[in-house]
Amino acid sequence: MRAKPRARLMLGNEACAEGAIAxxxxxxxxxxxxxxxxxxxxxxxxxxxxxxxYIQMEDELGxxxxxxxxxxxxxxxxxxxxxxxxxxxxxxxxxxxxxxYPLVVANVMRLGPGIGNIVASQMDVMQAxxxxxxxxxxxxxxxxxxxETFELTIRAVNWSERLRTPVLLMTDGVVGHMREKVVIxxxxxxxxxxxxxxxxxxxxxxxxxxxxxxxxxxxxFGGKYRVHYNAAIxxxxxxxxxxxxxxxxxxxxxLAAKIEAHIDExxxxxxxxxxxxxxxxxxxxxxxxxxxxxxxxxxxxxxxAGLMRTVTLWPFPEKQVREMAKQVEVIVxxxxxxxxxxxxxERCAAGQAQIESVTRVDSxxxxxxxxxxxxxxxxxxRQIPWPS
Amino acid sequence: xxxxxxxxxxxxxxxxxLVTAGIILAEGAGIYDGxxxxxxxVYGPQSRGGASRSEVIISDEPVMYPEVTESDxxxxxxxxxxxxxxxxxxxxxxxxxxxxxxxxxxxxRAKVYAIPLxxxxxxxxxxxxxxxxxxxxxxxxxxxxxxxxxxxxxxxxRAPKGTEEANxxxxxxxxxxxxxxxxx
Numbered sequence: 001m002r003a004k005p006r007a008r009l010m011l012g013n014e015a016c017a018e019g020a021i022a023x024x025x026x027x028x029x030x031x032x033x034x035x036x037x038x039x040x041x042x043x044x045x046x047x048x049x050x051x052x053x054y055i056q057m058e059d060e061l062g063x064x065x066x067x068x069x070x071x072x073x074x075x076x077x078x079x080x081x082x083x084x085x086x087x088x089x090x091x092x093x094x095x096x097x098x099x100x101y102p103l104v105v106a107n108v109m110r111l112g113p114g115i116g117n118i119v120a121s122q123m124d125v126m127q128a129x130x131x132x133x134x135x136x137x138x139x140x141x142x143x144x145x146x147x148e149t150f151e152l153t154i155r156a157v158n159w160s161e162r163l164r165t166p167v168l169l170m171t172d173g174v175v176g177h178m179r180e181k182v183v184i185x186x187x188x189x190x191x192x193x194x195x196x197x198x199x200x201x202x203x204x205x206x207x208x209x210x211x212x213x214x215x216x217x218x219x220x221f222g223g224k225y226r227v228h229y230n231a232a233i234x235x236x237x238x239x240x241x242x243x244x245x246x247x248x249x250x251x252x253x254x255l256a257a258k259i260e261a262h263i264d265e266x267x268x269x270x271x272x273x274x275x276x277x278x279x280x281x282x283x284x285x286x287x288x289x290x291x292x293x294x295x296x297x298x299x300x301x302x303x304x305a306g307l308m309r310t311v312t313l314w315p316f317p318e319k320q321v322r323e324m325a326k327q328v329e330v331i332v333x334x335x336x337x338x339x340x341x342x343x344x345x346e347r348c349a350a351g352q353a354q355i356e357s358v359t360r361v362d363s364x365x366x367x368x369x370x371x372x373x374x375x376x377x378x379x380x381x382r383q384i385p386w387p388s
Numbered sequence: 389x390x391x392x393x394x395x396x397x398x399x400x401x402x403x404x405x406l407v408t409a410g411i412i413l414a415e416g417a418g419i420y421d422g423x424x425x426x427x428x429x430v431y432g433p434q435s436r437g438g439a440s441r442s443e444v445i446i447s448d449e450p451v452m453y454p455e456v457t458e459s460d461x462x463x464x465x466x467x468x469x470x471x472x473x474x475x476x477x478x479x480x481x482x483x484x485x486x487x488x489x490x491x492x493x494x495x496x497r498a499k500v501y502a503i504p505l506x507x508x509x510x511x512x513x514x515x516x517x518x519x520x521x522x523x524x525x526x527x528x529x530x531x532x533x534x535x536x537x538x539x540x541x542x543x544x545x546r547a548p549k550g551t552e553e554a555n556x557x558x559x560x561x562x563x564x565x566x567x568x569x570x571x572x
Binding site for chain 1: 411414415418419420424425426427428429451452453454455457
């Protein structure tokens with residue numbers, strides 16, 4: 001007999017659940033919805049094994065409010081849903097932003113609008129940024145593979161704890177329902193971040209008095225520290241000060257600043273064959289895998305194509321895209337929506353490169369050929385040699 | 389040896405165990421043989437009755453595009469599946485049809501092997517449910533995309549308690565059937 005292998009073949013949604021458990025999540029409340037349900041199924045089975053709690057709630061509003069409550073109780077908590085459920089959760093995401101409760105929402109995107117279909121899309125990537133009222137900066141990661149789903153779920157939990165803010169994992173029906181190998185690290189091999197705890201005695205503690213990184217310390221409810229959950233504009237003690245413009249301004253700007261201060265750490269992009277590229281493809285999620293295949297095929301045809309894949313949707317990798325736009329002449333942006341992140345690419349390119357949007361909304365994954373067709377369509381104009 | 393990527397499509401009717409067969413093939417090649425693998429399937433109303441399919445990409449290198457565009461290996465366990473998928477089959481590859489159900493093989497330039505997979509399953513294991521395991525055994529012999537040893541470990545790891553012997557018998561019957569048609 002061979003030794004028991006460490007790698008496991010895992011569904012994307014299962015990797016999300018296992019990543020969450022590895023990150024220390026011990027509470028999950030959810031409502032089943034295709035194509036996200038397997039995350040809840042695995043959590044229902046696995047959480048009791050590690051001393052955690054799983055609750056199936058009556059709907060998505062209940063799910064996320066239970067998650068906020070568990071987080072307030074001091075437990076790392078999350079939920080998983082798909083697009084229609086994600087819409088229902090926006091109110092509590094906004095509420096958790098101002099209440100500063102760490103939590104993770106995994107959205108396994110399907111096709112919209114409405115109930116749409118149950119397969120796959122990337123149609124909620126702008127909603128991730130702008131869906132919750134208030135328009136504050138969001139953190140959202142987007143995996144291209146099952147292994148990356150595992151890793152980014154851990155990263156999402158870590159950042160939510162460190163910055164006391166909701167973090168989104170924007171996956172989709174393709175990656176969620178795909179099986180690939182994952183090696184689950186030993187517990188000591190994973191770096192875990194925890195929410196900041198008070199360094200002062202209870203009588204000196206103010207629950208929204210931030211540290212130097214603009215993040216307040218947070219003890220669990222029910223101890224000696226007085227903690228207040230307030231989704232209205234409040235002062236350091238958590239007392240409502242919504243009539244005071246100064247507290248309004250301070251509250252909103254501090255919540256933005258605590259995320260903006262970490263943009264360089266948060267934004268991760270991967271470049272393939274970009275060094276001498278004249279045509280770039282900018283992609284995320286499983287579409288980036290089609291894009292990489294197309295870029296390699298283009299190279300075989302003598303076209304200098306390259307790929308920038310982003311794993312961070314939000315904050316948007318502005319610097320990286322700005323630099324790319326100075327280097328290349330064309331940026332092709334394939335997406336499984338009507339063209340959403342292409343707007344950010346256009347904004348950051350600021351006229352420095354020609355932007356080409358490639359869209360697909362039939363619930364199927366974009367193919368390498370679709371991307372390659374656009375690359376070759378724009379390439380000849382660049383490839384005509386100067387007459388000798 | 390040059391890196392090789394195999395795109396495998398397992399197709400048939402809902403209830404034939406093709407999604408599980410895809411998982412077992414991916415585990416045999418990926419977990420036990422150490423290859424890179426991606427497994428996907430078609431869910432939805434098609435999963436009971438009608439056409440059903442599961443796909444596995446097996447590679448020496450990380451798999452870029454995760455879905456099968458044209459198959460190198462096609463398993464067709466119903467006439468409908470053979471009719472639907474043979475046109476997305478590469479000429480250099482192979483097609484394995486379950487001759488229990490596939491009576492007319494559509495025209496293809498690929499090498500076609502016909503084995504009565506379901507009939508064999510009934511004979512060696514007294515149940516049709518392991519027909520897809522017979523198929524995996526035959527594919528292992530015919531293509532080498534998964535080692536017989538790796539596949540057997542994957543089959544036994546997935547077999548529900550009490551069904552190990554039926555699955556093992558089906559698998560070995562598949563190995564033998566694959567050998568037999570290759571010699572013809």
